[in-house]
Amino acid sequence: MGRPGKRKTPRHKAPVRQPEEQQQSAAPKISGRGADPLQRLLRVVQGAGNAAGAAALQPNPAGAGGSTGGTPAYATTDLKRRLAATVLAESTESQQDDIRWIYFNLVSAAKGEGGLAKSSAYSHKSIWYRIWLHVxxxxxxxxxxxPxxxxxxxxxxxxxxxxxCEKNGWIKTVAAPRGKSLYAQVESMFTNPTRNPYENWTGQGNLADFNNKSNRDVYWKKARAYWWLQKDGKVKSIHVKVLPAGKDTQFIFNPSAIDAYFRKNPLPAKVPEYVP
Known part of the structure; x- marks a missing residue:
């Protein structure tokens, strides 16, 4: 019996690998010309895949078929001026913040100036449209x-x-600052369209339009009928908004939503006029 003392922890030797095992576990080394042809091919394919993956992470260059965000190509300075002039000619200062979105929607749907054609001020080139454009x-x-x-x-x-425009003091002190402010808002609509509070709203008109005084179009009758339903609490969804200004009162609305409602519900034969 030997002398008592601490037990030595036995050392375990790592098993000796057989040549075949070593060959399978070792990471394959792929070098240049001396490498196996199949391995060289694998390296080329792998490199191409990595390059494609890296390219996929890069933003699409302008004109390369992908959207880069920002202002659409059709939103030129000329179009933005004409859109702003249309809104200014169609609205009072208290109404323009709402009405601008209607014409933004129309221009966006048409992808160009054709969307302004629904405005009588634009389509007939009213004197105030021409003045605002000059401003x-x-x-x-x-x-x-x-005139x-x-x-x-x-x-x-x-x-x-x-x-x-050049001799009128009111133009310089009131109209010009108002025009400049609205033009900035027009630019902002194109760069930040997600702020649109009236998505799909494309209807806009004055008292004569809304009350069918200037037309006999059922388009306006439906809008007016739906407004009365809103006022009387008979519908929950709001699709018409009144922008009060006395005889200059304007209306904006969502025609597609109103049409959808009256496809399922009868349109009254007579609809009362709106009186401001």
Missing amino acids: LGDTTYGKDPL GKKKEFSEFKGQTVKDF
Whole structure:
């Protein structure tokens, strides 16, 4: 019996690998010309795959078939000026923040200026559309004479749009800042369309339109009928909004949603007029 003491922990030797095991567990080394042809091919394929994966992580360049976000190509400076001039001609200052989205929706759906055609101010090139356009920097109609019979232009009888814009103190102190502010809002709509509070709303008109005084179109009758349903609490969804301004009251609405409602529900034969 030997001398008592601490037991030594036995050392376990690692098993000796057989040549075949070593060959299977070792990471394959793929070098240049001396490598096996199949391994060289694998390396090329793997490298191509990595390159493709890296490329997939890169943003699409402009014009490469993918969307890069930002302002759409059709939203040129000219279009934004015309959109702003349309809104300014169609609304009072208290109404423009709502009405601008209607024309944004129309232009976005048409992917261009054709969306403005629903505005009578734009389609008929009303005098105030031409004035606002000049205020915004587009001098296309600068040489057009002012309407001689309109009282609001009596002080500028025989003068032009350009004269009115350059000599009128109100244009410089009130209209120009308002136009500049709205143009900035128009630019913001194209860069931040997710802020749109009136998605799919494309209807807009004045009292004469809404009350079928300027037309006999069922389009307006439906909008007015739905507004009465809203007012009386007979529907929950809001698809019509009144922008009050006395005789200049305007209306905006969602025609597609209203049409969908009246496909399932009868349209009254008579619909009361809206009286501000």
